[in-house]
Amino acid sequence: MxxxxxxxxxxxxxxxxxxxxxxxxxxxxxxxxxxxxxxxxxxxxxxxxxxxxxxxxxxxxxxxxxxxxxxxxxxxxxxxxxxxxxxxxxxxxxxxxxxxxxxxxxxxxxxxxxxxxxxxxxxxxxxTGSPGADTLVVGDLEIDTEGHQVLCSGHPVRLSPTEFRLLHYLAVNAGRVVSKAQILERVWQYDFAGDSSIVDTYVSYLRRKLDTTDPRLIHTVHGVGYVLRAPRR
Known part of the structure; x- marks a missing residue:
């Protein structure tokens, strides 16, 4: 219906x-x-x-x-x-x-x-709705959650709506490992028939746009999931 x-x-x-x-x-x-x-x-x-x-x-x-x-x-x-x-x-x-x-x-x-x-x-x-107010900052990464704008080391980064939503979810949980199942539930918000490869695909898109040089921001925790972590100074 x-x-x-x-x-x-x-x-x-x-x-x-x-x-x-x-x-x-x-x-x-x-x-x-x-x-x-x-x-x-x-x-x-x-x-x-x-x-x-x-x-x-x-x-x-x-x-x-x-x-x-x-x-x-x-x-x-x-x-x-x-x-x-x-x-x-x-x-x-x-x-x-x-x-x-x-x-x-x-x-x-x-x-x-x-x-x-x-x-x-x-x-x-x-x-893809506006996920919240203010700006999230993780290392050199700045995320304007209302304007859907992202800066990395002061340079604008163009993201698709789903890429932005994924990055926002990782940033909200910065320093904490989130599983692929959690990402599917929170970012895609419906059952992807158990196919978690969509998460890997979109993480790879983010890495190509944000993690082109060391130190890296997005880390894989094998057998668990992913974590967005600010580099140690």
Whole structure:
């Protein structure tokens, strides 16, 4: 059963199939969301320029450019980065990895269950919402939790919404080892079918952006999980 949302989150549905686009738009409006739609990548980028969006449902196969190119351009248009949920019939591991590497927050293959899709949308909106006030500081790392901005040694670091949420969770627990199960529960907020590899993947993304030189901030505790630890002076 699809229940109504009490919020007014603004969603953009991007799909070149009119039937899919209209069905999704009507279902999401019934669930309580404000919904705009686009049939091409160009229309999606125009919509992102014209309004503030809370989430984009993005088909990979579009007539003018693929969804991967759309998300690249969206990342240059939106600050903080708007969350993206990919919708596609392309379900190869390579496509999934490509979508997540570019900053996608989830990946749903067609055909999909509408109730599950809405649950995933709400989970993304929960985890990418502003996590709290003030600034967290761990060593040379500064995290503006309201502005979703990150500085490392004084330099801005661009993170996707999920990368930011993961980093925020590690920073809140700085100095404390957190397990992959805890990270899945707090950062993704729904069952990933026991597949904890998504945690390893996103930790590797953070390391590439934050831990390029010694001393390292993110440490692996084998058999347990991960810890964000300020270097000792």
């Amino acid at each position: 699809i229940t109504s949302s009490s919020g007014e989150e603004r969603l953009l549905v991007v799909d070149d199939e009119p039937t899919v686009r209209e069905l999704l738009s009507a279902t999401l409006r019934f669930a309580g969301f404000t919904v705009a739609s686009a049939a091409t990548g160009g229309e999606a980028l125009d919509a992102a320029r014209a309004q503030t969006l809370d989430l984009v449902l993005l088909d990979v196969m579009l007539p003018d450019m693929d969804g991967f190119e759309v998300i690249r351009r969206l990342r240059d248009l939106t600050r903080p980065a708007v969350p993206v949920l990919f919708l596609t019939a392309r379900d190869s591991p390579e496509d999934k990895i490509n979508g997540l590497t570019l900053g996608g927050d989830d990946y749903v293959t067609k055909p999909f269950n509408l109730e599950e899709l809405i649950a995933r949308i709400r989970a993304i909106l929960r985890r």
